Amino acid sequence: MAKLDILYFAWVRERIGLDAETLEHPGRDMRVSDxxxxxxxxxxxxxxxxxxPARLRAALDQAFVPLDAPLEGARELALFPPVTGG
Structure with missing residues (x-):
């Protein structure tokens, strides 16, 4: 079975207490929001x-995607708050 690495950043990481974890891939048709x-x-x-969830941003295999994007064959999902610049 395929795996999905999930990476957590900023306050998401702090609240969960993990930098990353690996899960069984939930399926190509599942969406990031799922x-x-x-x-x-x-x-x-x-x-x-x-x-x-609306406060989150996501990337699949290091490409930014909307939360309704299907996982398809992605190997990595990153979840993080919006990045602010200055």
């Missing part, structure tokens, strides 16, 4: 980190 909902369902820091 993975976020699945993770939030774990409760604790996951529920806190993913309570407001």
């Amino acid at each position: 993975v976020i909902a699945m993770l939030a369902g774990r409760g604790g820091g996951y529920a806190e980190a993913f309570a407001e």
Whole structure:
């Protein structure tokens, strides 16, 4: 079975307490938002980190994607808050 590496950044990482983890790939047709909902369902820091999905940004295999993007054959999903510059 294929794997999906999930990377967490900034306050997402702090609330979950992990930099990264590897899961069984949930399927090509699953969307980023489905993975976020699945993770939030774990409760604790996951529920806190993913309570407001609209506040998150995502990248699949290092390319920015909307939260409704399908996972397809991605090997890596990164989840992070919006980046601000100055």
